[in-house]
Amino acid sequence: xxxxxxxxxxxxxxxxxxxxxxxxxxxxxxxxxxxxxxxxxxxxxxxxxxxxxxxxxxxxxxxxxxxxxxxxxxxxxxxxxxxxxxxxxxxxxxxxxxxxxxxxxxxxxxxxxxxxxxxxxxxxxxxxxxxxxxxxxxxxxxxxxxxxxxxxxxxxxxxxxxxxxxxxxxxxxxxxxxxxxxxxxxxxxxxxxxxxxxxxxxxxxxxxxxxxxxxxxxxxxxxxxxxxxxxxxxxxxxxxxxxxxxxxxxxxxxxxxxxxxxxxxxxxxxxxxxxxxxxxxxxxxxxxxxxxxxxxxxxxxxxxxxxxxxxxxxxxxxxxxxxxxxxxxxxxxxxxxxxxxxxxxxxxxxxxxxxxxxxxxxxxxxxxxxxxxxxxxxxxxxxxxxxxxxxxxxxxxx
Amino acid sequence: xxxxxxxxxxxxxxxxxxxxxxxxxxxxxxxxxxxxxxxxxxxxxxxxxxxxxxxxxxxxxxxxxxxxxxxxxxxxxxxxxxxxxxxxxxxxxxxxxxxxxxxxxxxxxxxxxxxxxxxxxxxxxxxxxxxxxxxxxxxxxxxxxxxxxxxxxxxxxxxxxxxxxxxxxxxxxxxxxxxxxxxxxxxxxxxxxxxxxxxxxxxxxxxxxxxxxxxxxxxxxxxxxxxxxxxxxxxxxxxxxxxxxxxxxxxxxxxxxxxxxxxxxxxx
Numbered sequence: 001x002x003x004x005x006x007x008x009x010x011x012x013x014x015x016x017x018x019x020x021x022x023x024x025x026x027x028x029x030x031x032x033x034x035x036x037x038x039x040x041x042x043x044x045x046x047x048x049x050x051x052x053x054x055x056x057x058x059x060x061x062x063x064x065x066x067x068x069x070x071x072x073x074x075x076x077x078x079x080x081x082x083x084x085x086x087x088x089x090x091x092x093x094x095x096x097x098x099x100x101x102x103x104x105x106x107x108x109x110x111x112x113x114x115x116x117x118x119x120x121x122x123x124x125x126x127x128x129x130x131x132x133x134x135x136x137x138x139x140x141x142x143x144x145x146x147x148x149x150x151x152x153x154x155x156x157x158x159x160x161x162x163x164x165x166x167x168x169x170x171x172x173x174x175x176x177x178x179x180x181x182x183x184x185x186x187x188x189x190x191x192x193x194x195x196x197x198x199x200x201x202x203x204x205x206x207x208x209x210x211x212x213x214x215x216x217x218x219x220x221x222x223x224x225x226x227x228x229x230x231x232x233x234x235x236x237x238x239x240x241x242x243x244x245x246x247x248x249x250x251x252x253x254x255x256x257x258x259x260x261x262x263x264x265x266x267x268x269x270x271x272x273x274x275x276x277x278x279x280x281x282x283x284x285x286x287x288x289x290x291x292x293x294x295x296x297x298x299x300x301x302x303x304x305x306x307x308x309x310x311x312x313x314x315x316x317x318x319x320x321x322x323x324x325x326x327x328x329x330x331x332x333x334x335x336x337x338x339x340x341x342x343x344x345x346x347x348x349x350x351x352x353x354x355x356x357x358x359x360x361x362x363x364x365x366x367x368x369x370x371x372x373x374x375x376x377x378x379x380x381x382x383x384x385x386x387x388x389x390x391x392x393x394x395x396x397x398x
Numbered sequence: 399x400x401x402x403x404x405x406x407x408x409x410x411x412x413x414x415x416x417x418x419x420x421x422x423x424x425x426x427x428x429x430x431x432x433x434x435x436x437x438x439x440x441x442x443x444x445x446x447x448x449x450x451x452x453x454x455x456x457x458x459x460x461x462x463x464x465x466x467x468x469x470x471x472x473x474x475x476x477x478x479x480x481x482x483x484x485x486x487x488x489x490x491x492x493x494x495x496x497x498x499x500x501x502x503x504x505x506x507x508x509x510x511x512x513x514x515x516x517x518x519x520x521x522x523x524x525x526x527x528x529x530x531x532x533x534x535x536x537x538x539x540x541x542x543x544x545x546x547x548x549x550x551x552x553x554x555x556x557x558x559x560x561x562x563x564x565x566x567x568x569x570x571x572x573x574x575x576x577x578x579x580x581x582x583x584x585x586x587x588x589x590x591x592x593x594x595x596x597x598x599x600x601x602x603x604x605x606x607x608x609x610x611x612x613x614x615x616x617x618x619x620x621x622x623x624x625x626x627x628x629x630x631x632x633x634x635x636x637x638x639x640x641x642x643x644x645x646x647x648x649x650x651x652x653x654x655x656x657x658x659x660x661x662x663x664x665x666x
Contacts, residue, residue, distance in 0.1 A: 008534060019528045021457040023553035023578055025560065165463060171454060178456045183579040185555065254409040282528065283454060286438060295475035296506030297453040 010199020
């Protein structure tokens with residue numbers, strides 16, 4: 001099967017599209033044109049590649065977690081080390097790209113929404129480097145649980161705005177960023193951090209993140225002589241996952257698994273599993289799977305990891321689910337913590353709580369597979385930012 | 399003929415401008431809404447825009463956000479809002495009612511069910527803020543078949559090509575958003591609005607109404623000189639919000655005073 005989605009207007013089957021207020025149509029048209037022009041522009045791509053190599057530190061390695069694999073007694077586990085990128089997660093692959101576009105479009109001001117703070121930090125970082133004014137919207141609740149990242153953003157010169165509306169998490173930060181964009185549309189570039197939002201964001205962010213899968217595909221071939229049997233990545237909005245998955249979509253032998261946050265358990269209602277427990281609807285500019293009540297009101301989500309705490313998911317994932325090319329599963333807070341501790345103690349790598357969801361699922365999967373099979377996990381970020389959260393759970397405060 | 403078209407035809411013949419109040423359904427209580435719709439008509443409303451509350455009102459400023467939150471706390475849903483219109487129609491067959499809100503509650507209910515329920519209740523128009531013409535083909539066709547106007551927004555940065563496109567698929571009236579920003583913002587530039595309405599008029603035969611930022615009778619009067627109508631939303635809801643301690647008849651009295659002053663300014 002060919003995977004040449006989305007169509008011209010950003011549709012992945014029934015998903016995606018451009019669901020925004022009229023004032024945002026002109027900047028979205030401008031952005032779409034710029035995206036098409038520069039993604040095939042050799043000068044732009046050369047600048048992007050150079051930044052990814054010298055500033056971000058790409059390519060990131062693929063690491064064979066031999067000890068952990070041995071312990072689990074099944075498939076060989078490989079980790080794509082996005083945690084080693086500058087700023088500590090995959091998010092910067094995308095913010096570098098969008099900031100270069102902002103510069104080409106002559107926008108002196110960038111805005112972003114952030115949940116865990118990783119995208120906010122990655123945006124503040126590139127804004128500092130390029131001399132752009134930067135405003136980051138963050139839910140008041142997330143500001144509390146990610147205090148370290150808030151401080152990092154401020155050090156980098158960004159203004160962090162606490163969003164007190166609604167559930168005071170990522171979705172409300174996105175609402176507020178959209179309100180800012182509609183108000184300051186002439187001088188502002190909105191750097192969306194995930195593969196959601198109105199077209200062209202889902203496809204553009206995917207294209208900037210697909211460097212993960214392109215590298216990993218070649219690295220696995222170099223290291224093992226074949227493609228991995230299974231890919232595993234965590235899914236909030238889904239940018240690290242689509243970045244890994246997309247270059248493998250046409251490799252039909254490769255099984256693709258996305259792991260959503262089951263929070264305290266799907267049955268408790270306190271989770272963030274839009275694909276596994278939601279239904280299609282329209283929010284934040286696109287049609288996709290959403291967590292809403294029977295009346296279509298968006299409901300509050302929960303996850304131990306702020307980066308997965310979002311009621312929607314990128315439209316391409318919705319489509320991949322419906323056509324059966326990818327499978328979506330869930331992992332609870334508790335299981336994710338198990339993955340967090342396992343990798344820390346057995347491999348000396350402290351993972352982000354987001355990525356720990358992918359690790360936790362691989363822990364369940366690997367023992368059921370044979371020793372000559374391989375699982376490639378996207379280790380999308382490092383756990384430094386989560387020290388407070390994990391320590392608090394153990395009754396320790398700094 | 400749709401009640402909206404009738405209303406604008408009659409207004410045009412008598413040289414008057416449409417006064418269009420917006421209130422959020424179910425704010426501050428469920429019992430408040432229908433009675434208040436009648437009071438708005440008595441105070442001079444030509445069309446009523448009834449806000450359907452949504453959990454994530456991305457295009458709204460803080461005043462309407464808070465109104466939505468109050469309404470949702472009262473468990474108002476889309477079916478309930480449609481039922482308010484049905485109750486209103488028991489004694490008012492003339493005044494057009496437009497539902498204004500976001501797409502997800504309609505998606506959730508299902509287009510077919512929504513259109514048929516809206517039709518049965520006597521809804522005359524639907525304005526879905528986050529559904530531009532590009533994504534409106536299915537719903538706008540269904541609405542048109544039911545003789546309900548699918549109303550669209552135009553913005554200060556909409557060019558002539560865009561005005562023609564929106565005008566082609568839009569029915570009822572075009573709602574010109576007077577500024578780049580959210581509802582209730584305060585930097586409406588009258589000269590700019592006048593210039594822009596001239597440009598829109600060259601590209602459409604639909605009536606043009608102006609909203610977002612119409613706070614007082616003076617602004618309403620100025621806009622009435624160039625547009626076919628004005629929408630008053632946040633200013634009314636601010637009155638409701640600042641009167642929450644009062645009885646419901648007293649709150650209605652407050653908004654009657656504001657709306658009547660706008661009516662007077664618009665007619666002189």
